[in-house]
Amino acid sequence: MFSYRHAFHAGNHADVLKHTTLIALMKYLTQKDTALTVIDTHAGAGLYRLDGDYTETSGEAQEGIFRLLSEPKTPAAPAKKAPAGTKTAATGTAKPAAAPGWAPALQDYIDLLRGLNPQFAETGNIAHLKIYPGSPFIEQQFLSGRDKLKLFELHPTDFKSLSGNIEQLGVGRQVAVSREDGFEALKTFLPPPARRAMVFCDPSYEMKSDYGRVATCMADAVKRFATGTYVVWYPIIPRPEAHDLPRKLKTLAVKASRSWLNAALTVKSSKLTTDTSGEVIRPGLPASGMFVINPPHTLKAELQAALPQMVALLGQDRNASFTLEHGG
Known part of the structure; x- marks a missing residue:
């Protein structure tokens, strides 16, 4: 079961996928002159220390952002067959190494981290990468004076940290x-005044009811404001609800005649293993996905370039792969 606090997971492989995609979305959506409302339903603390107790306890950043920025790994496993029934789909592993340069979306992600870590930017030494942004800080980085960002977080400690971190931005x-339930609070902000919005929904999924609440929340949001961009992060774990969620979101998008995109990154096998003493070793989070309703037309190409590099650099065994589907 996941820890509710995202500080344990900051900078892991799911964050690499999540935040690379989020940056690409924000970069595109803030290009227009019309005001944009961004709503983050489960905002977390906003900023995290990669050298803090939570992150060092979990060690997940070592298999995420630090692994990404280390020497390229050699991927294994051949490309897998594309899923049937999608308008377009791509799957596979990566060919060795992202050598010529970063995919543009990954470059934007790394540049944002450099901006928050001047010593890392100056030296390139990953030991100097200490500050990691959550989604609120990424979203705020791209806002112009006309745009609005609404953040919701229920956890009392994270809410306090988030409020303080945002206050420092001035x-x-x-x-x-706001310390509110983001699933419920979202209803009051759709449709937005300027008729442009992006909603990012990233709950902890600690309670299995979260999967159903995400699907219900997105269905209600699309009904209230059909042209908004809706973004859902989800874990891919051996739990029926986790596998049902992207299928439900796809069905929702198709029924509403909205375009959709689903990107998934697998870094290792989800099977249980045992150590030399026979004790069961749980694999942790093996994969995650980003589902986007009404994605920008540029997002598919950006992720097609970035996902193979993520597999090459973040993959931990021969099961490392990606899937990219879209339709509508």
Whole structure:
């Protein structure tokens, strides 16, 4: 079961996929002159220390952002057959190494980390990469004066940290932080005044009811404001609800005649193993996905370039692979 606090997971392989995709979305959506409302239903603390107790206890950043920025790994396993029934789909592993240079979406992700870690930017030494942004700080980085960001977080400690972190930005009323249930609070903000919005939904999924709440929340949101961009992160674990969620979101998008995109990154096998003493070793999080309703037309190509590099550099065994589907 996951720890509710995202501080344990900051900078892991799921964050690499999640935040690379989020940056690509924000970069595109903030290009227009019309105001954009961004709503983050489960905002977390906003900023995390990669050298803090939580992150060092879990060690997940070592298999995520630090692994990405280390020497290239050699991927294994041949490309897998594309899923049937999608308009377009791509799957596979990566050919060895992302040598010529980063895919543009990954470069944007790394550049944002450099901006928050000047010593890392100056030296290139990953030992100097200490500050990691959560989704609120990534979203805020791209806002112009006309845009609004609404953040919701229920956890009392994370809410307090989030409020303090946002206050230090000095952005005034542009960013609003509320200790509310983001699933319910979202309803009051759709449709937005300027008729442009992106919603990012990233709950902990500690309670299996979260899977159903995400699907219900997105169905209601699309009904209220059909042209918004809706973004859902989800874990891929041996639990029926986890595998049902992207299927439900796809069905929702198709029924609403909305375009959709589903990107998934697998870094290792999900099977249980045993150590030399016979004790069961649980694999942790083996894979995760990002489902986007009404994605920008540029997102598919950006992820097609970035996902093979993620597999090459983050893959931990021969099961490492990616899937990229879209339709509508």
